[in-house]
Amino acid sequence: MARAIWSGYINFGLVSVPVGLYSATQEHEIDFHQFQKGTSDRIRYKRVNERTGREVPYEKIVKGHDVGGGEYVIVEPAELDDIAPGKSRSLEIDTFVDLDDIDPMHFQKSYYLAPSDSDNASSYALLRDALAKTNRAGIAKFVMRGKEYLAAIRSDKQVLVLETMFFADEIRDPDEELGSLPRKSGAGKQLSMAVDLIEAMSGEWKPAAYKDTYTERVKELVKSKHQGKEIVYSEEEPQATNPTDLVAALRASVEQARKTRSSRAKKKTAAKKKTTKKTAA
Numbered sequence: 001m002a003r004a005i006w007s008g009y010i011n012f013g014l015v016s017v018p019v020g021l022y023s024a025t026q027e028h029e030i031d032f033h034q035f036q037k038g039t040s041d042r043i044r045y046k047r048v049n050e051r052t053g054r055e056v057p058y059e060k061i062v063k064g065h066d067v068g069g070g071e072y073v074i075v076e077p078a079e080l081d082d083i084a085p086g087k088s089r090s091l092e093i094d095t096f097v098d099l100d101d102i103d104p105m106h107f108q109k110s111y112y113l114a115p116s117d118s119d120n121a122s123s124y125a126l127l128r129d130a131l132a133k134t135n136r137a138g139i140a141k142f143v144m145r146g147k148e149y150l151a152a153i154r155s156d157k158q159v160l161v162l163e164t165m166f167f168a169d170e171i172r173d174p175d176e177e178l179g180s181l182p183r184k185s186g187a188g189k190q191l192s193m194a195v196d197l198i199e200a201m202s203g204e205w206k207p208a209a210y211k212d213t214y215t216e217r218v219k220e221l222v223k224s225k226h227q228g229k230e231i232v233y234s235e236e237e238p239q240a241t242n243p244t245d246l247v248a249a250l251r252a253s254v255e256q257a258r259k260t261r262s263s264r265a266k267k268k269t270a271a272k273k274k275t276t277k278k279t280a281a
Contacts, residue, residue: 002022004020004021004022004114005023005111005144006020006089006142006144007020007021007089007116008089008091009090009091010093010113010127010138010160011090011091011092011093012093012096012127012138015123017115017120017123017124017127018115018116018117018120019091019113019116019124020113020114020115020116021111021113021162022111022112022113022114023111023112024110024111024112024161025109025110028215029215030218030219030222062074062075062077063077063080077146080146081146089142090142091140091142091151091153091162092141093138093153094139094140095138095139096131096137096138096139097136097137097139097152098135098136098137099152099154100135102137102152102165105171106152106165106171107152107164107165108163108164108165108166109163109164110161110162110163111161111162111163111164112160112161112162113153113159113160113161113162114159114160124160127160128158128160129155131153131154131155132155136154137152137153137154137163138152138153138154139153140153149164149165150164150166150167151163151164151165152165189247190246190247190250193247193251194250196254197250197253197257200258201257201261203261217233
């Protein structure tokens with residue numbers, strides 16, 4: 001079993017449930033080391049005192065905040081621990097909100113919550129099932145690894161999931177970041193055809209159907225280079241559709257999407273008939 005990266009209590013009302021926090025996701029990117037070009041010499045990073053040029057052990061490093069004018073306020077790790085809210089290892093839920101009301105922009109990273117012991121498993125199950133029945137998420141704050149997080153606790157089948165979230169002031173205003181954006185489209189025919197295209201391309205969400213093809217290509221590249229082979233990928237970059245060709249492009253896209261959808265439906269029906277015949281036999 002995996003090891004909890006944080007442990008504490010979910011508190012809601014007068015109920016406390018001991019839980020452990022576990023990573024729910026993992027990235028599968030390829031690890032690369034750094035080398036000096038043309039050599040097999042590894043590049044290493046060291047923590048060096050900029051005045052003396054000597055390497056400094058990690059345990060002798062403290063944090064300092066720049067207050068301007070070349071002046072820094074040094075803060076010890078113990079001081080950060082002393083002021084951390086929730087030192088009692090608490091996930092204090094202060095409100096429950098409709099899960100559909102949370103803008104996905106706020107979600108940061110997903111974790112699993114599991115009961116810390118079998119004696120309190122029933123309390124864990126009670127919260128999980130109540131959240132599922134009401135389609136609510138518990139909003140809480142907690143401290144992990146020297147940082148305070150806003151979190152949403154929701155039910156996902158048999159497990160409670162904790163989503164760390166961005167605070168409101170951490171989300172950038174698109175008008176300030178991007179400048180002027182297009183106003184509401186006024187082209188009725190184009191909008192209608194765009195809606196038709198979306199409907200024709202609509203389907204069920206099947207996460208397993210999507211694979212990280214870039215990572216697979218990187219693995220293939222590394223393997224081929226190790227074998228002395230060379231791989232060349234030639235893919236044309238997409239070009240922006242000319243506004244005068246937009247209607248024609250939409251019409252052709254709708255027809256293509258409908259043909260693809262019809263073909264998939266026929267294959268699905270044929271597969272069902274085949275399965276039915278096997279079952280009957």
